[in-house]
Amino acid sequence: MSNVHSKPKVACNRIPPHVRSFREILKSFTEADYVEWDYSDVLDMIKEYDAIVTHVSVPIDAKTIYRAKNLKVIATPSTGTDHIDIKAALERNIHVISIKDDIEFLDNITSTAELAFGLIICLLRNIPWSFESVKSGKWDSSLFRGHMLSGKSLGIIGAGRLGKMMCKYGNAFRMRVLAYDPYVKINMANVEQVDLDSLLAGSDIVSVHVHLNDETRAMIGKRELSIMKPNAILINTSRGAVIDENALVEALQDGKIAGAAVDVLTDELSGNINKSPLVNYARENRSVIITPHIGGVTYEAQELAYGRTAEKMLEWFKRNW
Numbered sequence: 001m002s003n004v005h006s007k008p009k010v011a012c013n014r015i016p017p018h019v020r021s022f023r024e025i026l027k028s029f030t031e032a033d034y035v036e037w038d039y040s041d042v043l044d045m046i047k048e049y050d051a052i053v054t055h056v057s058v059p060i061d062a063k064t065i066y067r068a069k070n071l072k073v074i075a076t077p078s079t080g081t082d083h084i085d086i087k088a089a090l091e092r093n094i095h096v097i098s099i100k101d102d103i104e105f106l107d108n109i110t111s112t113a114e115l116a117f118g119l120i121i122c123l124l125r126n127i128p129w130s131f132e133s134v135k136s137g138k139w140d141s142s143l144f145r146g147h148m149l150s151g152k153s154l155g156i157i158g159a160g161r162l163g164k165m166m167c168k169y170g171n172a173f174r175m176r177v178l179a180y181d182p183y184v185k186i187n188m189a190n191v192e193q194v195d196l197d198s199l200l201a202g203s204d205i206v207s208v209h210v211h212l213n214d215e216t217r218a219m220i221g222k223r224e225l226s227i228m229k230p231n232a233i234l235i236n237t238s239r240g241a242v243i244d245e246n247a248l249v250e251a252l253q254d255g256k257i258a259g260a261a262v263d264v265l266t267d268e269l270s271g272n273i274n275k276s277p278l279v280n281y282a283r284e285n286r287s288v289i290i291t292p293h294i295g296g297v298t299y300e301a302q303e304l305a306y307g308r309t310a311e312k313m314l315e316w317f318k319r320n321w
Helices: 021-025 039-048 060-069 086-091 111-122 127-137 161-172 195-200 224-228 247-251 277-282 300-319
Strands: 009-013 030-033 049-051 074-076 095-097 153-157 176-180 191-193 205-208 233-236 257-260 289-291
Touching: 009 021, 009 039, 021 030, 021 300, 039 060, 039 074, 049 300, 060 086, 060 161, 074 300, 095 300, 111 127, 111 161, 111 205, 111 233, 111 257, 111 289, 153 161, 153 195, 161 176, 195 224, 224 247, 247 257, 247 277, 277 289
Parallel strands: 009 030, 009 049, 049 074, 074 095, 153 176, 153 205, 176 191, 205 233, 233 257, 257 289
Antiparallel strands: none
């Protein structure tokens, strides 16, 4: 491969300041520019770079890819790649690096599962609203009576890495654990593998842990929500589009389910979450918690994920530069 630069020129977009291993590895083999770009900036500047390390909040779509005349690598320190137009990248022979297949490595990253379980506790114990009440000068525990986890049924949709972690957490809290995954034979102590409808009908808490694809898009819709218990809650830390948000709001309004806590929204990349039906519902109702896609946003997880991404980039460029 003939190159204008002696080292590949890499745009590193929205890199957390604390990820030291990433910076050290890239310094050894690239000309790295650390930038804080939004989508329009990427469109304007991408043509100058051989690679980009992208952030899940900034999409790399077909328009961007076809403007990127020199681009050879798109890297994302995430397991999800729905913010990248993979088809367009393949058509341009651009290599996409993620950490989604680094199974053994990913076992060390527990942040998203921990958040999912934290959302369960926050919702069932009314923690956000009780704290707001205290801040307003009130001290009345009777307003925030909640539920304990022991004895409840926890339903896990998707028995991959995070789903299995959730199963273990459920067991630790003395819960009955149900799991659904059509592609995995689940051999875990105290975990019952069931079909989806049985899980929905039998769970007090349903937690979704699947990758977004054509099969899982809107997999939780009006029909599925109607099967759930009226006192059940729904947790989603995977991708927003896995759940039909309009159907979820309707189910909440009609009392078909009791609550929901999500770390993701269908249109979170649009730049205007004020149009989200779930956000608008949450403003007026004490049954929904929404966090801004913080599942993997811990110091430890980001250090590991960005470091592994840099290692994979180094391996690729050693072979191809």
